[in-house]
Amino acid sequence: MSITRTRSYLTAIAVTVVVFGATTLLASTAFAAFTPGSPSSALSDTATAASGLATGDADTQIFTIIGNIVDILLGLLGIIFFLLTVWAGYIWMTAQGDPAKVTKAQKLLTEGAIGLVIIFAAYAISNFALNQLLTATTSTT
Numbered sequence: 001m002s003i004t005r006t007r008s009y010l011t012a013i014a015v016t017v018v019v020f021g022a023t024t025l026l027a028s029t030a031f032a033a034f035t036p037g038s039p040s041s042a043l044s045d046t047a048t049a050a051s052g053l054a055t056g057d058a059d060t061q062i063f064t065i066i067g068n069i070v071d072i073l074l075g076l077l078g079i080i081f082f083l084l085t086v087w088a089g090y091i092w093m094t095a096q097g098d099p100a101k102v103t104k105a106q107k108l109l110t111e112g113a114i115g116l117v118i119i120f121a122a123y124a125i126s127n128f129a130l131n132q133l134l135t136a137t138t139s140t141t
Contacts, residue, residue: 012092063134070126077119084112
C-alpha cells in the first residue's frame, strides 16, 4: 500500500472521528440544558389542566407544540447530517486513490459541515424566538 493511500485513509478516519466527536459533544451539551420539573408538581399540573382550572394554557400549549415540532425537525436534520458524514467517509475510504471520489467526499463533508452550522443557527434562533413569544404572552400576575 502506498504512503498516499495510507495518508488518505488516516485523514478520512481523523475527519470522521472529529466530526462524530463534535456531533456527540454538541448533542450532550444540548441534553445537559434540559431540566425537568419535579414529578409531583408535574402531576399536579396535569391534574389542574385536566380539570380545566388552568388559566393561560392555550398560549403555553401552542408554543410548546410548535417548539416540539421544531425540535423534531431539527433532530431529523441532525440525523441526516450524520448519515451524510458517514456516507462521505465511506466514499473517501473506498476511493482507492481516485481523485474524483476523494474530491466528491471532501465536497460532501464541507457541505455537511455548512449544513450543521445552519441547523445549529436555526435551533438557536427558533429557541430564542419561541422563548420570547412565550414570555411576552404569559402574564406574571
